[in-house]
Amino acid sequence: MKLLVKNGILPGRGACDMLVEDGRIAKIEPNLEDADAQVVDAQGRCVLPGMVDLHCHLRDPGLEYKEDIVSGTRAAAAGGFTTVCCMANTDPVNDNAVVTGYILNKAKTEGSGVHVYPIGAVSKGLKGETMAEIGEMARAGIVAISDDGKPIMNAQLLRRAMEYGAAFGMTVFDHCEDIHLVNKGVMNEGYNSTLLGLRGTTRAAEEVQIARDAILAETLNLPIHICHVSTAGGVRIIREAKARGVKITAETAPHYLAGTDDMVLSYNAATKVNPPLRLTEDQDALIEGLCDGTIDAIATDHAPHHRDEKEVEYNLALSGISGFETAFALGMEALVHAHHMSLEDYVKVVSTNPARILGKNCGELAVGKDADFLLVDPNEEWCIDSRKFLSKGKNTPFHGTMVHGRVKATFVGGKCIYRDE
């Protein structure tokens, strides 16, 4: 089966057509013709590789009232993702091959068509005590290991997981927050936490663990991936580690680029997330980190929650932001429309780099790559309306925000799985 994408603009190449054959990109040239191919008119659209999300929560199995693999993958497709990696904090926890198999099977049979790669737990039950069956999960199809949501406080456990996981090609994706320093904090510690009388979490809680991880990675000469970096200090530690040749990669999330702790001023629990929203100085540092390659990728940390878990006292509200359907535009606003990077470079942090971290044959438009791509309008203005989310999780502090940049269609393996009607 052939597909010919005509009249689109490819960042870095200009006006180009793209021929897809058997799910892969066969040709990228101006003015392609192929009588056998089904034609997709991309007039007025940019053609981008599909986004690759290193970090999301699909909540399935067990927490389907928040999200399930069907709604989650539909939301991912609508957001412009063609590959997503789902974290292990389901119920039961994805700490064994049976759960891994369940996720993969359900995604394949009932999902929207987005590639779903599970991330296995580092420790059994995410308890931070003994290692999960990493080898068996790797054989079943996980792509990384993480106790995300629960910081690994025991450095020896982390070391063992890095060493043991390496035998199976598994890198630890670490949620860095020292729980003793977090100490019941619910927002960034600073002027606003003082003003609001909410318990603050010092930025040091995140940074001491990033530093620890960098030191372990250097000492062991093994890779580590830092999840959702939110502070300027975190960026600096990673930059210094990279300069020394440490095998460290890192992601940040769209909400850290788009939001600050000023948004908490109304006690709106939609702003509650771990790590917490920080300051404009941190946003600047994250943007700089993305531009200079310190931060490799933007990952959503899509964390859908039920309305009942957010319409409560701030302290009681669960942490997390529903991110699939706002990620592209929030990133475009913070990076491309704010003139910090080109659309071509934006593609690298949302698609190419995360695909490289996963070792998958996608994330760029080149001959031989998987035909996972998007048609987007980088300038279309729209208003974020959480009521229209395909995700079950309507929890976003960006509801009502005007943004520019919209995904118009999503293709996986040359097959259209989403179209913005």
Added chain:
Amino acid sequence: MAFKHKDLLSLRDVEREEIEMILSTAASMRQLLDSPTKKTAHLQGKSIVTLFYENSTRTRMSFELASKYMSAAAANISASASSVQKGETLLDTGRTLDRMGTDVIIIRHPMSGAPHLLAQHVNAAVINAGDGINEHPTQALLDMFTIKRHKGRLDGLKVAIVGDVLHSRVARSNIFGLHTMGAEVALCAPPTLMPAQMEELGVKTYTRVEEAVEGADVVMGLRIQKERQEEGNFPSLREYSEFFGINEERMKYAKPDALIMHPGPINRGVEITSDAADCEQSVINEQVTSGVAVRMALLYLLTRKGVQSV
């Protein structure tokens, strides 16, 4: 001029004129309290509910008596701390009270921002009677009322607040209110009990009590809770009292006629010695009377017809 707010959640956004109006109304109420028949019809036909998720004696009694002196129908709901997490949600409870025709809901809650959440979802006026470690606006109003009675003004006074500022909703409301009214606020606490970037609120911070109370017109002690020691914020109550307690010796650094205040209940011998708490300059007991007067004033202002909601 009418009181502009539908609710009283925070003193952060209450203007000087509004505070002055509350304090002058409270002065009339105080006169009423001193009269032989403490009864007015100001709140006749109004229903007022106290919704307390935390134990309290004086604040709750104070609101209840204020309501009754003014002929309102008053009711109390005590919710245990565990019901915050397991029972009916705050919003469901609030909507229920609303549908029963409640005019004012007075809420105390262990979590910061809970009154704000409630206020967004009910028609009743909401008064914050203490939320988590955030604010306790009526306490600050009664403190300001008491100070003004003795000093004749708030403008230009120096008020030293000594104790666990981090966990004190009394301190935070007083800082906002006193700052608005032109008083200078000095805070003293061990650094582990001082919030981040406090000075950006326009106050001075100290770690030595003597420096904080230097030349003060008012010295206010804050209750220190035992669990704060267990959380590791300071080594022992004994050491706390030794370095951060208010005593007569330290009061010598304040002005000779400085008032001694405390929101109560007092841990005698911990944050303040009995000698200091009971001395002639102490207005700690008078604060309780002020509390009733201020709450009467506030209930009156919030239920008055023609109040614009903001």
